[in-house]
Amino acid sequence: MPERRPRKDAARNREAVLAAADALFVRCESPEDVTMADIAAAAGVGKGTLFRAFGDRAGLLRALYEARLEPIRQAVEVGPPPLGPATPPRDRVPALLDAVLCFKLDNRRLALALEEGGSSSPYRAEHYGRWHSLLRAVLEQVPGLTDSDFTAHALLAATRADLVEHLAGEERIPRERMRSQLANFVTSVLASGPPQGLTAEE
Template sequence: MAERKPRKDAERNRAAVLAAADELFARCTRPEDVTMADVAAAAGVGKGTLFRAYGDRTGLIRALYAARLEPVARAVEEGPPPLGPATDPRLRVPALLDALLCFKLDHRHLALALEGDGSDSPYRAEHYGYWHSLLKTVLDRVPGFDDDGFAAHALLAAVRADLVEHLADGGAPREELRAQLARYVARVLGSPAPTGGQGGAAR
């Protein structure tokens, strides 16, 4: 039983760190202002614990981003329509992008921190590669639509965190942003514009 305590402590520390980082990014004015020292203090752990667990600030942000995105990724991999793999690709493409838009609206500063940390090109990030590959695969299944990868890049550009932040800060309502994205995707796919103003599942 004694061997289980460190594992439980590590799990508890991880939950505390992610919750603290989540709150700090949600409340911050600028994502770059959130430091490892801030997260450690808010979580009640030492800075050394953070660096051992995540390597650096970017590693922590990536871990938090992956944890918060996990329900969406699970729905994409094995869920029912409109996100799940059994969905008609002409419906799945707008649903995937709508889910990403909603996620970035809900986690604006976290997404900005990850996409703008300056450590590398955002296009080389693991999460970007995942969504680009997935979107290209779905686009390849759309009848009469042959994507060499460019369309997937162009569609993902419409939900970049900096663009989402710019539009949301400019006062664009959430549902209007979703409706605009749905209309844009419909034009790209050459399909009828959706009714009801939304391209994915209701949120």
């Protein structure tokens, strides 16, 4: 099956919708007061178009999220340390979580809209699955650390969009402070367990 590519206008409209949605989410107070009709209007497009292109609200949000996430995904999969695969586990774990935190700080409303969007739990999203299994795998390589699966969940939970929003918005905690607090937290989780040998173990 040749998988014929979409028509030109379809592609153009798809981009217009993504751009419009992004802009609206940045400007809005809360994600739920940007409606599908709003997005369609802002993109100069009919509602039908928007639903045909993305299926439903969640689909649109996902598409936006994935697009924004792409650079980080690259950096994690094939980039240089401290995010890339060549990093020693004890350094990579904090780096990964810091990246997630920064991403959510930079895309607060969007992340909020997607994670707490209602209907299905954020834990079913495949992007969560990716972060979790990656983190889990890296944690597994940290000597003396058990329960990597749960630990990965728990660490990621510390970067939940609504928590980040609360800390940044309500408690007015500055970005750098939040990053360092998360780093400390992660470190303390990693630090426990058997003596994490200094430099020379034998």
